[in-house]
Amino acid sequence: MHRRKFLQWFGAAGMTLPAAPGCFAAASKAAAPADYRRLLILVELKGGNDGLNTIVPYADLAYYAHRPRLAIPREQVLQLDDRFGLHPSLAALLPLWKDGRLALIQGVGYPTPNLSHFRSIEIWDTASKSDEYLQDGWLTRSFAAAATPRAFAADGVIVGSNELGPLAGNGTRAIALNNTEQFLRQARLAAPHGLAGNRALAHILKVEADIRQAASGLDARFDFRTEFPKNDFGNAVKTACQVIANPAGVAVVRVTLGGFDTHQNQLPVQARLLQDLADGIVAFRSALTELSRWDDTLLLTYAEFGRRVRENMSGGTDHGTASVHLATGGRVAGGFHGEQPSLAQLDGEGNVQHAIDFRSVYATALERWWGIPSDGPLGGRFTPVEFVKT
Amino acid sequence: MSARDFEPCIRLLFPLLAILLAGFACAQPMGRDEARLLLTRSSFAASEGEVDQFSALSREQAVDRLLSWVKPEASVPPPPWTATYDRPQRETLMSLEAREAYRKEQLRRALELRAWWFAEMLTTPSPLTEKLTLFWHGHFVSAQQKVRITHLMYRQNQVLRHHALGNFRAMLHAIARDPAMLIYLDTAGSRSEAPNENFAREVMELFTLGEGHYAERDIKEAARALTGWGVNRDNGEVVFRPRQHDAGVKTLFGRVGRYDMDAVLDLLLEKPEAAEFIAAKLWKEFVSPTPDPVEIRRLASVFRNADYEIQPLLRALLTSGAFYAQANRGTLVKSPVDLLVGTLREFRFQVNEPAPFVAALRQLGQDLFNPPNVKGWPGGDAWIHSASLLGRKLLLERLFRFEQSGSMAAAMQGGDMAAIEPGRSDARKSARAQGGMNGAIEFDSDGWLAGFRASPDGARQLSAALLPLPPVQALAAQPTLAGIRQLVLDPAYQLK
Numbered sequence: 001m002h003r004r005k006f007l008q009w010f011g012a013a014g015m016t017l018p019a020a021p022g023c024f025a026a027a028s029k030a031a032a033p034a035d036y037r038r039l040l041i042l043v044e045l046k047g048g049n050d051g052l053n054t055i056v057p058y059a060d061l062a063y064y065a066h067r068p069r070l071a072i073p074r075e076q077v078l079q080l081d082d083r084f085g086l087h088p089s090l091a092a093l094l095p096l097w098k099d100g101r102l103a104l105i106q107g108v109g110y111p112t113p114n115l116s117h118f119r120s121i122e123i124w125d126t127a128s129k130s131d132e133y134l135q136d137g138w139l140t141r142s143f144a145a146a147a148t149p150r151a152f153a154a155d156g157v158i159v160g161s162n163e164l165g166p167l168a169g170n171g172t173r174a175i176a177l178n179n180t181e182q183f184l185r186q187a188r189l190a191a192p193h194g195l196a197g198n199r200a201l202a203h204i205l206k207v208e209a210d211i212r213q214a215a216s217g218l219d220a221r222f223d224f225r226t227e228f229p230k231n232d233f234g235n236a237v238k239t240a241c242q243v244i245a246n247p248a249g250v251a252v253v254r255v256t257l258g259g260f261d262t263h264q265n266q267l268p269v270q271a272r273l274l275q276d277l278a279d280g281i282v283a284f285r286s287a288l289t290e291l292s293r294w295d296d297t298l299l300l301t302y303a304e305f306g307r308r309v310r311e312n313m314s315g316g317t318d319h320g321t322a323s324v325h326l327a328t329g330g331r332v333a334g335g336f337h338g339e340q341p342s343l344a345q346l347d348g349e350g351n352v353q354h355a356i357d358f359r360s361v362y363a364t365a366l367e368r369w370w371g372i373p374s375d376g377p378l379g380g381r382f383t384p385v386e387f388v389k390t
Numbered sequence: 391m392s393a394r395d396f397e398p399c400i401r402l403l404f405p406l407l408a409i410l411l412a413g414f415a416c417a418q419p420m421g422r423d424e425a426r427l428l429l430t431r432s433s434f435a436a437s438e439g440e441v442d443q444f445s446a447l448s449r450e451q452a453v454d455r456l457l458s459w460v461k462p463e464a465s466v467p468p469p470p471w472t473a474t475y476d477r478p479q480r481e482t483l484m485s486l487e488a489r490e491a492y493r494k495e496q497l498r499r500a501l502e503l504r505a506w507w508f509a510e511m512l513t514t515p516s517p518l519t520e521k522l523t524l525f526w527h528g529h530f531v532s533a534q535q536k537v538r539i540t541h542l543m544y545r546q547n548q549v550l551r552h553h554a555l556g557n558f559r560a561m562l563h564a565i566a567r568d569p570a571m572l573i574y575l576d577t578a579g580s581r582s583e584a585p586n587e588n589f590a591r592e593v594m595e596l597f598t599l600g601e602g603h604y605a606e607r608d609i610k611e612a613a614r615a616l617t618g619w620g621v622n623r624d625n626g627e628v629v630f631r632p633r634q635h636d637a638g639v640k641t642l643f644g645r646v647g648r649y650d651m652d653a654v655l656d657l658l659l660e661k662p663e664a665a666e667f668i669a670a671k672l673w674k675e676f677v678s679p680t681p682d683p684v685e686i687r688r689l690a691s692v693f694r695n696a697d698y699e700i701q702p703l704l705r706a707l708l709t710s711g712a713f714y715a716q717a718n719r720g721t722l723v724k725s726p727v728d729l730l731v732g733t734l735r736e737f738r739f740q741v742n743e744p745a746p747f748v749a750a751l752r753q754l755g756q757d758l759f760n761p762p763n764v765k766g767w768p769g770g771d772a773w774i775h776s777a778s779l780l781g782r783k784l785l786l787e788r789l790f791r792f793e794q795s796g797s798m799a800a801a802m803q804g805g806d807m808a809a810i811e812p813g814r815s816d817a818r819k820s821a822r823a824q825g826g827m828n829g830a831i832e833f834d835s836d837g838w839l840a841g842f843r844a845s846p847d848g849a850r851q852l853s854a855a856l857l858p859l860p861p862v863q864a865l866a867a868q869p870t871l872a873g874i875r876q877l878v879l880d881p882a883y884q885l886k
Binding site: 116118122135154162169170173189193198201204205207210214264312 | 489536679723753779787859862863881
């Protein structure tokens with residue numbers, strides 16, 4: 001049986017793959033209709049953010065031993081507990097932490113990690129195994145199994161990039177745009193037609209129809225009181241919020257913050273990027289609260305990998321493996337999840353072992369957030385990480 | 391003389407007549423419709439003059455003519471730095487400024503190499519050569535992202551062009567030991583103590599046999615046979631180190647021997663699946679998304695009987711009934727190269743600066759020298775999604791926005807088309823800088839439309855010239871610039 005049809009069959013049947021004791025509970029969750037009033041915001045930290053300097057293990061001597069120049073000095077770390085603290089640039093996130101709405105998921109990675117940007121992000125986007133090549137994004141497969149409402153402007157919107165990533169592949173209504181005005185202008189090129197012709201033509205006509213539906217569903221202009229940061233990422237956040245402000249709805253929006261591939265000069269570069277990230281997240285919270293959508297929002301960061309434990313000779317770090325990712329939103333169970341990998345147990349490249357498979361984080365989004373089956377789309381059983389309050 | 395005396399002659403006559411009739415049918419002029427199809431799918435575009443010429447030929451004569459134009463080398467002179475191999479420098483040993491400068495230079499070379507190939511595609515007298523070179527580049531994949539050394543990507547491109555319409559066996563042997571490929575699939579440095587399986591797996595799965603026609607065991611054994619090869623990055627030369635080679639006995643596909651790289655490759659080509667695999671891929675490139683199993687077996691036979699010469703296979707494919715069948719018209723999605731090069735050639739645009747177009751190709755998902763992964767470009771429907779369809783239409787709209795001699799410079803590298811890649815600011819700035827210079831492009835719309843305007847049937851002829859299917863947009867397009875715009879923005883223009 002063709003693999004994709006196989007997965008769809010599982011999804012449609014609302015079944016999980018056999019064996020796990022919790023499977024009845026999961027199955028009954030999956031049987032309920034998907035709750036796509038809930039929004040997923042993905043923030044890609046493109047280039048591979050250095051997790052170790054983001055959630056700093058300030059009490060671990062090994063951290064300072066591996067990074068004589070790069071380690072964040074203990075007195076600068078914003079301590080969260082007696083082991084970990086925030087990079088000072090993330091100060092703006094402290095209120096969220098104090099409100100219990102910031103989850104820090106440590107040690108997120110996957111087995112037999114690949115250290116190439118292109119290959120590793122492909123693995124994350126398609127939720128494949130390290131030696132497997134899949135075409136479709138994990139959200140494409142998820143929506144194929146549990147469709148979003150027909151009336152939605154699109155399944156998902158990608159802001160500021162042409163790479164559909166988790167929404168890649170056919171069968172999903174995904175729109176890539178820089179800003180809504182430009183998209184609406186360009187969308188007039190997709191003219192109304194019937195749905196006829198050979199398969200190739202039918203596909204093109206369907207994509208045109210998807211574009212037109214998105215355009216008609218994304219034309220609202222909301223006057224936000226929120227002040228969005230005046231930089232590229234701030235613009236992307238603002239665009240995302242404009243998209244979300246449309247009553248027609250979308251299930252997922254992705255924004256990208258790039259520049260994290262800090263092979264050199266990491267300290268000032270990462271400091272600026274983390275500041276942008278924090279300011280962007282604060283803007284999201286404010287704007288989504290204006291829209292009364294904060295409680296319906298789950299925001300997740302992700303990246304192709306973290307970085308090498310030991311600093312390199314250029315004031316930076318090389319490609320790494322597992323890293324920490326953030327989750328926030330009105331219903332997030334704040335605190336530490338997963339586990340900081342030991343800095344004493346490194347692999348042959350000097351990289352940490354992962355504690356949580358990234359697909360478990362996806363499983364959380366699918367099962368705990370939207371209430372749809374995750375086994376089919378993810379190609380197996382990945383226990384959700386419990387950072388969403390029930 | 392009696393009838394009986396004529397009997398032997400009569401016995402001979404019917405078969406002779408049959409042969410004559412068959413020959414007559416094959417020698418039938420192909421007509422304009424078939425000529426246009428052949429030229430569009432094999433040569434990016436079909437001018438009315440070419441269609442006239444080819445329409446008088448039979449299918450076989452037409453294909454033979456195309457094959458006679460094939461060249462093993464490019465016509466456009468390559469960038470000057472391709473003449474010598476420059477030793478890659480250790481960035482970690484450089485100062486910050488030196489590293490910036492070095493990176494800029496590497497980026498500049500990479501862009502120049504793409505621009506060079508694009509220019510070749512635009513101007514070559516044998517577009518079929520470039521189509522096949524690009525096809526093989528997407529088949530025997532190596533990517534700049536991993537190989538890094540632009541000089542080696544250029545060399546591989548030369549190897550692919552040299553063999554593109556030559557012999558598949560020779561190409562396979564040449565590519566397996568090509569330095570860019572040795573680096574890309576990790577054969578370089580693979581030693582007998584721990585053989586690297588990457589090339590062994592991909593040569594079976596993606597290059598010759600396809601999934602399901604080999605076992606994991608075969609991969610492991612082949613990997614042993616492929617050990618000992620390396621690339622001397624100081625001079626770009628391929629080296630073979632016997633001490634790192636596993637010279638032991640291997641068992642491959644049930645055969646036993648002290649196989650080395652060449653022996654493994656020849657073993658692969660002994661399997662009947664190899665010819666079928668390649669024939670099916672070429673079918674999907676030239677005929678339709680769904681290969682006919684009976685036809686594939688026939689084509690594979692032709693391929694094998696010709697000992698893997700590519701021209702007989704291509705000839706059989708391009709003269710087959712399936713190629714010309716109405717059911718297969720307009721079933722192939724144009725790749726970004728097909729769309730862009732095809733349009734520029736079709737309308738005889740004068741392009742002064744290829745760089746903005748190379749950036750556009752990347753935007754649309756086909757970055758020359760950089761297929762997304764070892765499987766190459768998936769093609770077909772995968773070329774068309776909401777972002778790429780809008781991008782394709784925007785590009786076409788801009789090409790035909792201006793009358794007579796238009797300037798594309800600002801349009802091509804403005805906000806809408808600029809690379810939106812946070813974190814790749816170097817590439818973005820560099821592409822913009824390139825596009826800013828002399829981005830002018832000219833289209834003589836009056837000249838091109840003259841023939842259509844002169845004809846009483848001009849509107850229908852224009853539509854037939856540009857679209858493989860009846861237009862989706864019902865309103866007839868007149869032979870004007872606006873009419874051209876309407877037709878190239880029709881969904882059917884995305885197909886071939």
